[in-house]
Amino acid sequence: MRILFTIAHFFNPDIKGKHGSQRKDPRCRLLALSRSLAALHQLFGKSQSMINIGQQLAFPVNQPQVYDLDIIICTSKNNHFLNQLPLPSHFYKHHPTQAESLMLGFECQSLLRDCLGKYDYYCFLEDDLILHDPWLFIKLNWFTQQAGNLTLLQPNRYEISTHNLTCKAYIDGDLAPKLTANFQNVNQKPQIRGIIMGMPITFRRTLNPHAGCYFLNANQMDNWANQPYFLDRDTSFVSPLESAATLGIMKTFWVYKPAPEQANFLEIQHFGTGFLSLIGQQVGLSAS
Incomplete structure (x- = not known):
């Protein structure tokens, strides 16, 4: 199996920046x-x-369970530090662009479209996400076999710590319904149930489809690329960064995530504790 990963990477310190790629320390x-x-x-x-x-x-x-991998890192102008990566040069290919930093996700979409017909999976990652699950693509394939290619299973993002009120926190809980109501109807087939290794598991239409990533099989990528809104650079979901990562797939697919009872069935680590450290401050910790 052949897999293409595209990664949007930039580092551009901005005193007003709210994203990790805009902080002072690289x-x-x-x-x-x-x-x-x-x-x-x-x-x-x-x-x-x-x-x-x-x-x-x-x-x-x-x-x-091993695959042919191609990894392409998209960068914005000179706002990157690929020359500082302590990794072998063959680990990735560099695709420089003149796009604005927060719009790099759209440049990744363009690359994915241009590579149609060459891969079995087409993937996007923001540059602070770390996978730990070697069964990721087996799980995704199982899900689409059960639910069809018009559905998309997204992972739950999490952060970990040993010095906060909680050791692990999933950071993409429900948004207010109005934020996605123009793009999806979560009442259509609101959940899917299955049994895996004897364990019942539930997947639910999500009010927060954002995960900073997506993993599409060839049929799904072809379907999305042929939609009239593909690469329209619509930024009406939260901000340009979230829109580039999530809005297109939300318009195209019925997006599910594993229910909280089995949140770790499909998950991806968000590096750092930027969200987790909010618990006990701006975010309360429920007693149950």
């Missing part, structure tokens, strides 16, 4: 992107081995 962003890229190769790349101690040889493992 070290956290550099670490986040490095871990994100490394994880993609470690989870899905072909270079995976097991050491046979008796024979003193390392043999390939997980080969049915």
Whole structure:
């Protein structure tokens, strides 16, 4: 299986910036992107081995679940630090653009469209997201087999900490219904149930389809790219950053996420504790 990952990356300090890529210190962003890229190769790349101690040889493992990967990082003007990444140069390809930083997600969409017919999955990631699940694409394929290609399963983003009121927090809970009502009707087929390894699991239409990423199979990518609004650069959902990542897929697919009872069935780490640290301050901690 062939997979294309596109990553929107920029670092442009701005005293008024609310996004991580606009903060003063680049070290956290550099670490986040490095871990994100490394994880993609470690989870899905072909270079995976097991050491046979008796024979003193390392043999390939997980080969049915390893894929041909292409990773393209889209950047904005000179607002990036790819020359500082402590990673082998073959881990990614660089696609420089003159786009505004918050609009890079649309440049990634253009790349995905231009590569139609060459891959089995077409993916987008913001540059501070880290995958940890080697079964991600197996789960996504299972879901679309059950629910069809007009549905899209999004992961739940989370942050982790050892020094806050909670050790793990999922950061994309429900938005006010009015924020997505113009783009989706969550009352249409509001939930899907299944059984996996004997465990009942529920997926629900989400009032917050944003996850800073998406993973589309070839049929889904082709469907989206052929919609009249594809690449219209509509920024009417939250901000240009969220719109570039989420608005197009919300218009095209019935978007689901795993229900809170099984939130970790499909999840992705958001680097840092920017949201988690709000708990106990702007966000209260429920007793139950």
